[in-house]
Amino acid sequence: MKMLSRLRSGMAALEWGRFSARFARCPFCxxxxxVRLNDGEAGVRCVQCAASTVHLSVGLALANEIPDLSRLQVYELSAAGPLVEHLRRQARTADFSEYHPDAAPGTMWRGVRCEDVQALSWPDASFDLVTHSEVFEHVPDDARGFSELRRVLRPGGMMVFTVPLSDAPRTVERARLTEGGIEHLLPPEHHVDPFKGNEPVLVFRDYGCDITQRLERAGFGGVRIETPVFPVPWARLRPVVRATAV
Ligand SMILES: [Zn+2]
Known part of the structure; x- marks a missing residue:
């Protein structure tokens, strides 16, 4: 059933002139x-597990950084997809959550634990590894979010994640949360959230090179930003940020 709906959406996204296919090793399966179905970022997929280039980027960075997850307690800030399935299979324990504005942190919504990364309900030092993809550009107070993830990591624990990252020296704030509501500093930009039925989610900022200092202010060290190597030239992978809780 999953395969059939995957095939159907694949056919809908296919532009024949852009089609390309190549064998390689997937970090998950x-x-x-x-396959490349079109020139969009979402047009490149692993046929077996449907991993996108964002999933592949995090998966390959993890495989390089921590090849053995079997002793680690892991927390991922999403609850579905190939990375989630991989962590569920490989890690000692794996916890997952999604954000829902109407659900209190730590409660369940449609069978999924809900958490607000700015106010996590997990105790201090609960995890050895935290992962997230394309989340923090949507977090109103990212300093608080990073501090919270630092708090729930054990000292020496690692955070591995992606955000849309430019090579601008400074992060550009696009919007901020005030007492009166959201104040837009730049024209609103949205990404879609599949957890909430592809509802548009506001982008609060475009991260630049100062993400390293932002992480250091939240209690992380050893920040490295690298794009994993992958032998499929048209699969343009994302830079992945790695930071250690100090
Ligand atoms: Zn795969």
């Missing part, structure tokens, strides 16, 4: 076929 092993040797697999990768």
């Amino acid at each position: 092993g040797r697999s076929l990768f």
Whole structure:
């Protein structure tokens, strides 16, 4: 059923002139076929597990950084997809959550734990590894969010994540949360959230190179930003940020 709906959405996204296919090793499902259905970022997928280039970026960074997850307690800030399935299979324990504005932190909504990264309900030092993809550009108070993730990590624990990242020296704030509501500093930009039925979610900022200092202010060290190497040239992977809780 999953395969059929995947095939159907794949056919809808397909532009024949742009189609390309190549075998490579997927960090989640092993040797697999990768296809390019169109030139969009979402047009590149692993045929077996449907991993996107964002998933692949985090998966490959994890495989390079921590090849053995079997002793680690892991927390990922999403609850579905190939990375979630991989962590569920590989880690000692794996916890997952999504954000829902109407759900209190730590409560369940449609079978999924809900958390606000700015006010997590987890105790201090609960995890060895925290991962997230394309989340923090949507967090109104990202300093508080990073501090919260630092709090729930054990000292020496690692955070591995992606955000849309430019090579601008400074992060550009696009919007901020005030007592009167959201104040837009730039024209509103949205991404879609599949957890809430592809509802548009506001982008609060475009991160630049100062993300390193932002992480250091929240109690992280050893920040490194690297784009994993992948032998499929048209699969343009994302830079992945790695930081250690100090
Ligand atoms: Zn795969």
